[in-house]
Amino acid sequence: MRISYLECTRCGEHFSADRPLNVCPHDGGVLFVRYDLASLKGKLRREDLAGRVASMWRYAEVLPDASPVTLGEGFTPLLPSREFPHVFIKDEGLNPTGSFKARGMSAAVTMARHYGLKKLAAPSAGNAGGALAAYAAAAGIEAHIFMPKDVPLANRVECDYYGAHLTLVDGLISDCGRMVAERIQKDGWPKTNDGWFDVSTLKEPFRVEGKKTMGYEVAEQMGWKLPDAIIYPTGGGVGMIGMWKAFEEMEELGWIGRDCPGKARPKMITVQAAGCAPIVKAWEAGASATKSSSGKWTSEMWVGAETFAAGLRVPKAYGDYLILDILEKSGGAAVAATDEEILAAMRHWTSVEGIFAAPEGAASLVAYWKLRASGFFGADDTVVLFNTGSAYKYLDVIEARERKARVELPARAIGGIIGPY
């Protein structure tokens, strides 16, 4: 087994990866997969990657060694911006099922099949559900998905076609999560071996493993010199948590930061929707104001979450303590974008870059505009903006938001709004 053990990110206890686990049984901490990187160092060189499969599974040695359930996820393009010379756009919209969620679900379903799990369950704000449905179909595993009833139409239709069992909920992803947890407590795994197994964000260890490959790819595609900063749209935050883990692993492998260990990592920037910005709120309040009794910096549940960027409608991230820690350690920032700013950024990116970005992805551009305007970024800073998904999955919510904007702002031509640049 390539995996050495699973490690709790709260108490540090180690667990075997021989059987499926959700979170730390003592404190509910997120479990990280640990490999024997020390013995890989020197044996696995970054040059060895040349010519490997153009998917996230090219980094096989730092992924679980089970037979992958793959649809070709990962190794998405890193496109140089046509507008800003030192900006790159990592286009995750080109993944199977149209979002970065494919990476995490490929890894999670791979391990679920390896463990012989028969039924997987997850709450979703939209795209994670679609991805779970697709990979479960490919693996011949049952998927049970709970989504808010007003998720984009594409997410509902894809779950149906992939053969998942879909429950639409009159509420948010947090309500969906509670329903999954209650059902599993009643008759799920491990009580019944053929019961549901929870693959919620950060409640099993392998979705992070899939998403961390974004960090490996940014490094490889930039010639092993990481950018000054990465802007990442943050709902559950697993993409950011995964990439930070990848940077740590690459340092241990001697792939990055050879000259100045610990200094090679980018500033990590969270962008959230102004209508649901719990991490931004906690960041602005500061560590001292929001540290919990356990000493971890955490966020508060956001009340009345509302945004058309469905993936950012996460009122409290399970891994908020990990996200805030990364922002602090990296010297990063947290920025909020209004729906109107996101719409404007979508139009701007589409017309200037030729990229039809998901609302969550376009929020990265809003954050970049704001951080340039505030002086946080200079024109020479190398920044990678993540477009986390394709706008083609949001056509109905985009149209509805446009209509609402026209009613709210009858005097303004929406297509004419541009950012501060």
Ligand SMILES: [Zn+2]
């Ligand atoms: Zn623990």
